Amino acid sequence: MLNFISRHGSEPIQSQLRRGIVDAIHSGQMQLGQKMPASRQLAGQLGIARNTVTAVYEDLVARGYLESRPRLGVFVARDLPAEPGTAPRPRPGDGPDWDTRLNQRPSRLRHLQKPSNWQDYRYPFISGQVDPSLFPINTWRSCSRDALGRSAIDWWTADRADEDDPLLVEQIRSQILPQRGIYARSDEILVTLGAQEGLYLLARLLAGPGTTVGCERPGYPDSRHIMQLSGAAIRDLSVDGEGARLEGAMDLAVLTPGFQSPTMVTMSPARQAEVLDRAARDDILLIEDDYEGATAAPGTTTLRGLDRSGRVAYLGTLSKILAPGVRLGFLVADPALVAEARWLRRLIHRSAPLNNQRTAGIFLAEGHYLALQRRLREALMRRHAEVLAACARYLPGFRHPETSGGTSLWLECPEGLDGRALITEAARRGVLIESGDAFVPEEQAGRFLRLGISHIDEARIDDGLAELGRAADSLR
Numbered sequence: 001m002l003n004f005i006s007r008h009g010s011e012p013i014q015s016q017l018r019r020g021i022v023d024a025i026h027s028g029q030m031q032l033g034q035k036m037p038a039s040r041q042l043a044g045q046l047g048i049a050r051n052t053v054t055a056v057y058e059d060l061v062a063r064g065y066l067e068s069r070p071r072l073g074v075f076v077a078r079d080l081p082a083e084p085g086t087a088p089r090p091r092p093g094d095g096p097d098w099d100t101r102l103n104q105r106p107s108r109l110r111h112l113q114k115p116s117n118w119q120d121y122r123y124p125f126i127s128g129q130v131d132p133s134l135f136p137i138n139t140w141r142s143c144s145r146d147a148l149g150r151s152a153i154d155w156w157t158a159d160r161a162d163e164d165d166p167l168l169v170e171q172i173r174s175q176i177l178p179q180r181g182i183y184a185r186s187d188e189i190l191v192t193l194g195a196q197e198g199l200y201l202l203a204r205l206l207a208g209p210g211t212t213v214g215c216e217r218p219g220y221p222d223s224r225h226i227m228q229l230s231g232a233a234i235r236d237l238s239v240d241g242e243g244a245r246l247e248g249a250m251d252l253a254v255l256t257p258g259f260q261s262p263t264m265v266t267m268s269p270a271r272q273a274e275v276l277d278r279a280a281r282d283d284i285l286l287i288e289d290d291y292e293g294a295t296a297a298p299g300t301t302t303l304r305g306l307d308r309s310g311r312v313a314y315l316g317t318l319s320k321i322l323a324p325g326v327r328l329g330f331l332v333a334d335p336a337l338v339a340e341a342r343w344l345r346r347l348i349h350r351s352a353p354l355n356n357q358r359t360a361g362i363f364l365a366e367g368h369y370l371a372l373q374r375r376l377r378e379a380l381m382r383r384h385a386e387v388l389a390a391c392a393r394y395l396p397g398f399r400h401p402e403t404s405g406g407t408s409l410w411l412e413c414p415e416g417l418d419g420r421a422l423i424t425e426a427a428r429r430g431v432l433i434e435s436g437d438a439f440v441p442e443e444q445a446g447r448f449l450r451l452g453i454s455h456i457d458e459a460r461i462d463d464g465l466a467e468l469g470r471a472a473d474s475l476r
Contacts, residue, residue, distance in 0.1 A: 017056045036074040122430035123464030127408045127452030147358040156354035162346040164191040167361035181305025187335045195329040198315040201341045207232040214253035216244045218439040220261040223254045243267030246278045252285045259292040262439045264406035286312045294321045310334045383453040386461045394469030407454040418446040425471040
């Protein structure tokens with residue numbers, strides 16, 4: 001029954017054994033009161049150390065799953081709560097009519113779609129994922145242990161309501177923001193659950209019925225969706241080789257000047273000046289989503305860094321350097337706006353998890369973040385160059401904007417080639433590419449693709465794009 005130990009994965013054997021016993025109990029494979037195999041017997045059966053089995057038994061006794069009886073052995077506890085049965089379903093017509101009761105239906109919007117098994121593809125040109133080979137897991141583990149020290153625990157286990165970790169805020173203020181030409185005080189910084197939460201907070205505070213919000217087209221679909229759900233009217237902002245343009249009347253604009261999403265075009269200095277001048281003249285508030293600021297070349301300038309009127313709210317993230325699952329970002333804005341965002345955040349979930357904040361603060365304070373950032377920038381520069389060269393060799397007829405870097409490449413399919421069919425054929429050959437449909441109007445569906453380069457092994461880029469080229473040839 002307990003024959004589930006694997007030596008090929010990253011999960012420790014002790015964790016596998018503990019989880020396996022708990023799963024066996026909950027699934028009914030092991031009955032309440034059943035005697036467990038002796039530690040020596042189970043160790044021999046699984047080919048693991050007896051001490052490992054003993055440690056797991058002791059841990060599960062402490063957790064209440066097992067009970068130890070002197071001179072008799074170890075047993076499954078008898079007083080575990082019974083497994084719940086199947087909840088009765090309401091009869092048709094008895095429950096609420098959700099089609100009429102729901103005021104919003106976010107599930108019906110056009111979202112980015114990524115297969116959950118993307119890691120199974122030999123050539124995963126997927127965006128938004130980090131390369132685990134670059135991440136210093138042992139260093140992060142050490143910082144996590146430091147965050148569990150007595151003084152740190154005393155701070156972050158308390159109910160801090162709307163506070164952020166002062167160590168992390170100081171590291172953002174002194175290490176991250178100056179790289180983007182931004183110099184801020186602590187009261188101008190709010191830690192968020194990634195940049196996405198910052199977009200949501202600002203939409204609730206600044207957008208809504210009666211306001212017009214400019215959104216890039218093509219552009220990041222989630223920012224458009226968030227603004228749409230606020231009740232604001234949406235105005236499309238065209239994007240060219242110098243970035244987005246502020247066209248028409250609006251109260252607020254959401255921009256990605258660093259690396260425009262999804263084209264990866266960097267806003268030119270002339271366009272930055274034009275945008276800031278127009279915003280000041282017509283009293284337009286700007287949200288600068290610098291989602292890839294951490295991977296941008298040093299010395300590039302942000303709208304927030306150039307802003308002298310306080311009308312730019314800046315969003316940044318740690319996820320592109322650390323990992324998407326860390327879910328830490330930050331908002332930098334005028335203190336009056338940050339204060340209201342802090343109170344709004346408190347109504348949603350109070351603060352971002354303070355244990356994660358402290359771990360990230362230690363990681364930054366000890367210099368690990370900047371070292372990882374340098375390695376990631378260098379890797380992305382090499383991959384970007386390799387992707388451009390391989391596209392020229394294997395994908396003639398596909399067009400892409402002139403870009404200086406970023407974590408993806410935006411491709412326009414040749415006339416007569418449907419990108420949706422190419423995605424299907426490429427997947428059959430082990431090549432994962434992303435649809436560009438969510439970024440563009442529905443009438444342009446099947447026309448654009450996105451090649452992510454943040455995760456794929458550099459050594460596989462050429463072979464992967466060669467296979468993609470063969471897939472495209474088979475459809476012509």
